[in-house]
Amino acid sequence: MQALDDLHERCLQFGWKSVAQELDAILEQASAKSITYAEFLSTILHHEEDSKKEASWNRRMKKARFPFVKTLPEFDFAVQPSVSENRIQDLISRSFYRDGHNVILLGPPGVGKTHLAIAIALEVIDQGQTALFIRADDFIEAAKKAAEDNQIKKFLRQYARPTVLIMDEIGYAPFDSTSAQILFQIVSKRYEESSLIITSNKSYSEWGEMLGSPVLATAILDRLLHHSSVFNIRGDSYRL
Numbered sequence: 414m415q416a417l418d419d420l421h422e423r424c425l426q427f428g429w430k431s432v433a434q435e436l437d438a439i440l441e442q443a444s445a446k447s448i449t450y451a452e453f454l455s456t457i458l459h460h461e462e463d464s465k466k467e468a469s470w471n472r473r474m475k476k477a478r479f480p481f482v483k484t485l486p487e488f489d490f491a492v493q494p495s496v497s498e499n500r501i502q503d504l505i506s507r508s509f510y511r512d513g514h515n516v517i518l519l520g521p522p523g524v525g526k527t528h529l530a531i532a533i534a535l536e537v538i539d540q541g542q543t544a545l546f547i548r549a550d551d552f553i554e555a556a557k558k559a560a561e562d563n564q565i566k567k568f569l570r571q572y573a574r575p576t577v578l579i580m581d582e583i584g585y586a587p588f589d590s591t592s593a594q595i596l597f598q599i600v601s602k603r604y605e606e607s608s609l610i611i612t613s614n615k616s617y618s619e620w621g622e623m624l625g626s627p628v629l630a631t632a633i634l635d636r637l638l639h640h641s642s643v644f645n646i647r648g649d650s651y652r653l
Contacts (some may be wrong), residue, residue: 429457429559431464439602469536477574483528484535495647502530504534504642510576510608515641518612523650526612529577533610542576549583556592565595573602577610584615584623593624597633604636612635 439460443453474482485505490498504516516533518526534544547555559568572578578599588596603609617634621627 429461431461435460438591439458443525469541472540473538473543477534477538477546479531479546480548482529482535483531485529485532488525488528488532493646493648496525496529496644500642500644501533505533509642510537510542513603513605513607513640515608515637516610517611517637517641517643518646519614519616520646520648521614521650524646524648526646527581529644530581530610530612532562534577534579537577541575542575545575545577546581547572548581550586552580552596553586553588553592556595557589560591560595568595568653569598569602572599573607575607578603579610579612581612583611583613584619587622588624590625592628593626596624597629600633601638605640609637 439456443456448456466503485501488496490496504514509516518529520526532547534546537544556568559565600609615623620634621632624630624633
């Protein structure tokens with residue numbers, strides 16, 4: 414019994430929390446199957462590795478702040494034939510984010526833009542990367558508060574850090590000059606370094622009015638579209 418307690422403590426010292434929790438079951442299974450020392454060691458290492466991978470995935474999912482979870486298999490490409498499933502799968506398979514490649518999803522409300530944005534980001538998380546989701550109206554309010562609190566540098570670091578930044582529903586709320594300038598800085602910091610996934614109901618010609626500055630809109634779009642895949646999603650609202 415002392416040996417078991419000692420082994421349990423050693424596992425905790427090494428940071429093998431999952432093995433420590435399941436130690437009795439692992440030892441019992443090893444005894445029942447009469448496995449070799451090498452097989453026993455392999456079992457312990459794989460158990461801890463799987464546990465750490467799951468914990469890391471859970472942390473990345475929590476940090477992503479998805480409003481809900483939607484996967485690619487759940488997206489009905491038959492209902493939205495204007496979206497090429499092959500193009501989406503190609504982006505994911507070649508890890509588009511490694512080249513700072515952006516994904517732009519355009520279309521009217523209800524056609525599945527947010528679903529696709531989250532599903533693509535979820536695939537990125539499954540590849541061991543990080544993501545962060547924010548709706549454009551929440552971004553506008555958060556940017557204005559950061560400016561008021563003199564925390565713009567901290568705010569920029571937060572939105573420049575994740576591998577993929579999803580900005581959802583650009584176009585439903587107008588940007589003021591402060592939030593538009595901060596958006597430009599974030600796009601500039603991420604340019605050719607990390608990826609943006611943008612969903613919008615506005616055509617590019619409307620971005621000048623939306624951002625309150627045609628010059629700023631041109632500068633942002635120039636950086637967004639330089640390395641990007643654009644999907645113009647047509648059709649009726651999926652929800653309706």
